[in-house]
Amino acid sequence: MNDVEAPLHAIREVVARALAEDLTPLGDITAALLPLDSDVIARLVPRQDGVLAGRRCADESFAQVDTDTKVSWAADDGQEVSTGDVIATVTGRLSSVLTAERTALNLLGHLSGVATLTRRYVRATHGQARIRDTRKTTPGLRSLEKAAVRAGGGVNHRGNLSDGILLKDNHLAGIGIGEAVRRARLRWPGRTVEVECDTIDQVRQALDAAADLVLLDNMSPAEVADAVGLVGKALLVEVSGGVTLDSVRAYAEAGADLISVGAITHSAPILDIGLDL
Amino acid sequence: MNDVEAPLHAIREVVARALAEDLTPLGDITAALLPLDSDVIARLVPRQDGVLAGRRCADESFAQVDTDTKVSWAADDGQEVSTGDVIATVTGRLSSVLTAERTALNLLGHLSGVATLTRRYVRATHGQARIRDTRKTTPGLRSLEKAAVRAGGGVNHRGNLSDGILLKDNHLAGIGIGEAVRRARLRWPGRTVEVECDTIDQVRQALDAAADLVLLDNMSPAEVADAVGLVGKALLVEVSGGVTLDSVRAYAEAGADLISVGAITHSAPILDIGLDL
Amino acid sequence: MNDVEAPLHAIREVVARALAEDLTPLGDITAALLPLDSDVIARLVPRQDGVLAGRRCADESFAQVDTDTKVSWAADDGQEVSTGDVIATVTGRLSSVLTAERTALNLLGHLSGVATLTRRYVRATHGQARIRDTRKTTPGLRSLEKAAVRAGGGVNHRGNLSDGILLKDNHLAGIGIGEAVRRARLRWPGRTVEVECDTIDQVRQALDAAADLVLLDNMSPAEVADAVGLVGKALLVEVSGGVTLDSVRAYAEAGADLISVGAITHSAPILDIGLDL
């Protein structure tokens, strides 16, 4: 695994599940009409410009259907690809290649779609902030989508509920920020504590409580600039809530360190990639 | 299961996987800071207008985290919901509700997103054609997404490679439509045979071969109208390939019986639904 | 996968489950008494004449126990084999071969048993009808048994409840054939609709409703001939219900296109195949 790829065990499981889903119980009844001895050289070709992600998912899809199918890549995860590029060559039995095609393309298209949309947000910040994902991922694909975000140039927020403390309004009700952060430090020392803030006053409380990050929820760029002015370098400032490709630059220029965008995982259209024989 | 819901076993598996993904290994370390005896009444409220799908996924998410959490619905899968509607009430322990929230919302948002986009396509046909999905679904979620398409008013194409014959150009190369259909009838009698056609001549061959459907790939509405004129009621005419919300009506008016749209599953943005305490 | 083999993922899963079943928790405690450095060449030999099916299941059984075991086949799935033929040669460590033996033979014997009984029915029709399987398969083995039916020369009915509509008496009660077929066409356009008929009058209704197939349940050959006379080539006629090796020819001669036989999967005795060292 390199740092823009998901762990191999996660890829194997997702592909096995996807193939079972597509081939149960009779297999590919159309490909079954084809001669077994017909070999093919096929090419993976984007129909749109974008950022590649999910190469090993495609490898795994072809290999799980037929260990004799070979894939040779001309691009890496994280690399920008253009319409018409031959990004990979697939060699193997015609029927095996066609049977695995849709599973490979579904994963490649979805993950490249995530990477591509992430890259657009990253670009839109002009290097003045980092784009983070959220836990708003597709159930069963978190590991792969978070890797695709990294391939797109984004960074990962919490992997899940177990790897960081994020105190939202519902957690704070009744105890207040100071007490909540104190409890978090006590119970989970050595872990990042982030506090969701709706107002500058809450940002001040989070600062006083020595949180590690504040998550400014649904604030305007101007409010974000105020918050950044208040906290300085004492903690990281993250912006969240309805940030769009149009508004992201303003938030970045307002001084946010991190901007988290649910849409890059939950609403990314696929990158259309085809298999040409 | 009613006819717009996925089978229960599929829902149970997807939810179990999603919760494991979100709670491994330490559980919800933020909710762990909350008192156990704090109960809550929460409401599921759409932030956008759309079509609801995935109710039982939400039920299952809350129940798998804590069997004492109860969900009471004010809307059904397939029903149109509006911004601000209270579509469900969730009653239970505060920490249990917060722990399950994201998994429930990820599924509800994604599936309602699929249903909502499907409904938009269905509306755009003005009842002159049926909208079908494709196999371009999210790996691991096919069963749920295909149910969401039905909730949106669409109909399902093949469930997978095993439940229908679809002869594409790559299958036809070297043998021709007539021979391919003949083989399919011989090998898989009693099953639907659909033939992908790029030209009117191929449509004629499919008609001669007595296929059940033709899939007109990337044709213009005018070409579709020609094909419809040719085949009459002898077989079903399906249109596919890059159909958009703008172009779908023209294809419907050209006489297509079915219009298949990959985007309703592979590129549907979520329907934003929130949990309010 | 060729067209008489199950998809590889299904074979892998069944074999893994079978080996876990046979080797948990201590492994093969008898083979553990053998020296590790003892190699063997073994032969798979039928003790009865029959039709081979399940070769890749045997391959997978030996390989999952020990990747160094090699199997070389002298016969293909679907081929007739005779008592005493050497159908395969297995080379590897003695203890590994003995540990995998029973799992390999259980699968090979069961699936070849299905193929063999299927072939007997196929033969008995003298080419005048096709033999189809049913959903009366062994739980957990549907994919493999349906492939064995194909190896035997039969064809597959529905893979499962999700890939075709079969309206039985219990579905028709209260709505009637015409309305039921109409609903099916509306809800599931482009899919095969088959109607179970107990009487000629029902066949007429199915014909009027333009169903794709009728399933004549428990009719005599004479009644089947009447039905065939009625429908002509307008739809496929399938016979079902208690057809035996004795009666199958009469049904075939009565003009049925398809004859479905539950016994070929639910009551096929094994084909006895042994491993000789």
Next chain:
Amino acid sequence: MNDVEAPLHAIREVVARALAEDLTPLGDITAALLPLDSDVIARLVPRQDGVLAGRRCADESFAQVDTDTKVSWAADDGQEVSTGDVIATVTGRLSSVLTAERTALNLLGHLSGVATLTRRYVRATHGQARIRDTRKTTPGLRSLEKAAVRAGGGVNHRGNLSDGILLKDNHLAGIGIGEAVRRARLRWPGRTVEVECDTIDQVRQALDAAADLVLLDNMSPAEVADAVGLVGKALLVEVSGGVTLDSVRAYAEAGADLISVGAITHSAPILDIGLDL
């Protein structure tokens, strides 16, 4: 679990797998045409006389599809049932009952078939020997089939390769019975050691080696009587290899303690049980 039932975890897993197999990915598309509010009282009725087994598999099948379906039994596993008996009443939604029907009946029919054939062998011994199963079970169903054998009045041989030592000719080659038993006692003290014997001389060696059982393979009843005469009560005598319903009594009368029959699991036809509405 009583002593003729499989452990509950095994039943749950088999049923879950069978339902997934039958309902993936679209569910029961025929039952989806039925009204949801239609309730039904159905009856499980054998079409043949036989021995019931697998009741909890049927319970589990109906419950996993719809927790509201209730099954009430009038017979127990192991009990003889007659054609036309109402052995159980199933109450629930029509569509849920029909969706679960085939899975429930496949399991009930297969396991009752195993129990029924076992009972026939048991009867044929006239109480002079016990009928044992083998490891020749259907992959994935060992636990259930072994329980069905007990329901039929038989007893279980090894559960798997890990729970008893059975020295066959291939294990004995090169070391001899005495040495093999000695090694087995040393490596696995406190476990049963059974020795497969093809000749009286081997029986004598097994006796000298103080094995716990001898497995007389493919001997005639007369040879078995000789072996029994030789060993007396010193160890248990088991007969195996091609025993049929015709020959089993002769083996029992020859004095065998145990007669193992692969056919009761690998070649038992189903007991035909139907669901009547």
Next chain:
Amino acid sequence: MNDVEAPLHAIREVVARALAEDLTPLGDITAALLPLDSDVIARLVPRQDGVLAGRRCADESFAQVDTDTKVSWAADDGQEVSTGDVIATVTGRLSSVLTAERTALNLLGHLSGVATLTRRYVRATHGQARIRDTRKTTPGLRSLEKAAVRAGGGVNHRGNLSDGILLKDNHLAGIGIGEAVRRARLRWPGRTVEVECDTIDQVRQALDAAADLVLLDNMSPAEVADAVGLVGKALLVEVSGGVTLDSVRAYAEAGADLISVGAITHSAPILDIGLDL
């Protein structure tokens, strides 16, 4: 889940696996000899003083074997229990209780053993430092063991390799602490960065690099005191490496914030708990 319990999905999976392990394929063949109608009231009683952990594992073990078995607790996870205390009462069928007993006790004993040893370390620090676990947990039980550590009064280090950065000597070779921390901040902003240090000079580098924690590996208490003096409150100081019950107090008094001890998970003897009828 409260904050000393593992997430329910993890408990369910571990128990299901453990029961399958203990009951495959024939179930509890000894309990099968017991009458089914014999009920029992049993008591869980520690044979040693210690700290309870894993109550829900016991609940789940009894329930998965027989949903009618009820467990009523007189103690909570995290509570100290004494030899002879009745910590729970189990009511149900005798055979069901005996079948589940070992699985319940194995989990309860192991997890209470972890909690008990953790509590001893916690006590030994006299409140001057926190005891942390490591990733040296038993494969398959991490989630449960980490909860048991919390029940014992300890706190959790990383849940796994994915939820925090810990730069060890092997990661630092060739790049140095400053550069490694810089890369970590860039790649994974908002996450805790801990640096393993073998020397005071490395501690200084980690301080300069603004790491969040230093992990002092195999230092003496005096060296730890030096390091603490150096860093003050600028970052958290964790001690690791061969800390024993004898030495832990000295490290705590040297000013370490956290002391991580692998032995509490990898070498904790069980707490002996019995089931008395």
Next chain:
Amino acid sequence: MNDVEAPLHAIREVVARALAEDLTPLGDITAALLPLDSDVIARLVPRQDGVLAGRRCADESFAQVDTDTKVSWAADDGQEVSTGDVIATVTGRLSSVLTAERTALNLLGHLSGVATLTRRYVRATHGQARIRDTRKTTPGLRSLEKAAVRAGGGVNHRGNLSDGILLKDNHLAGIGIGEAVRRARLRWPGRTVEVECDTIDQVRQALDAAADLVLLDNMSPAEVADAVGLVGKALLVEVSGGVTLDSVRAYAEAGADLISVGAITHSAPILDIGLDL
């Protein structure tokens, strides 16, 4: 598999689960900072003297993370290893080796710990009795721990509840030893029957009932000697209950054939093995 190794399928499953546990969802975020092209030769080196077990678990851990990592062993399972020995050499990408390190070491350390403690007990008997394990194993690891016991020179008791009859006081209550053994012989002929005895009188009853073994529970060595004197060679005598390294020799000298020790699996500290680069 040799006779001191667990079956391969069990090892594969445990390792896959352990890696998923350690790498979900983001993989190894620290190793992700390392260059991908950096190769390494690492050595597995014990920090303590002990007995090696679990080699194939380590192989599998490295291979599942990266198929290019190679492990070459200088010691076998069951062999004694000394502090500082290079027992294996691991060659591969630096990041892959570090990612797999902890999983490999956790399994190797735990299983070698079991083997090492077993060996100490074996040694302490001076060859006068055999050490047996119990069902007090770590949930999910039974197959591996029982193999480690064999590597340590011990022998295995029951693999699980399904492979032998052990009548304990709770089973005997109300029916008595004679009747219980009779039932066991009837229900499960050809299986080992062991009777737990608390008194000499019960031993006499077990002897009269012709049990295969007696399990002397919590008796003193003198009482054991009495029991051994009573039974002679008629059945095997096993001692159980609180046997320690101090007391085991006395039990062995008292004439017990088998001494079962729960501590070798439930309370074995790990053997500390490190990975040196």
